Amino acid sequence: MFCVYKGIKLSEGSVDQVKEWLYCKSIDVEIIIPPDKDFDIVPLMKDQLIVIMHSNHPLYQKDTIGIPDLQDEDIILGRGGYEVQVHDLFKDFNLKPQI
Numbered sequence: 001m002f003c004v005y006k007g008i009k010l011s012e013g014s015v016d017q018v019k020e021w022l023y024c025k026s027i028d029v030e031i032i033i034p035p036d037k038d039f040d041i042v043p044l045m046k047d048q049l050i051v052i053m054h055s056n057h058p059l060y061q062k063d064t065i066g067i068p069d070l071q072d073e074d075i076i077l078g079r080g081g082y083e084v085q086v087h088d089l090f091k092d093f094n095l096k097p098q099i
Helices: 015-023 083-092
Strands: none
């Protein structure tokens, strides 16, 4: 049996671009940050969201910080793909993050 290796081509784009590529069959596999209701998903790993703060902050002493604890806090949210998930977490508690 003779096999021809075509190689792997990696592409990077915004979530919307990558979804469009998958719809158009320009790509075969997409790696995204879930949830995504448009496609069947196979989890590769489980990730944690981490809160970073100064040691003088009142929440610093807590072992666990929940979304309601962050209700009145100013938040810096990076653009690494977690924006939708963070907003969705706040929506689950009927809250809006102060970005």
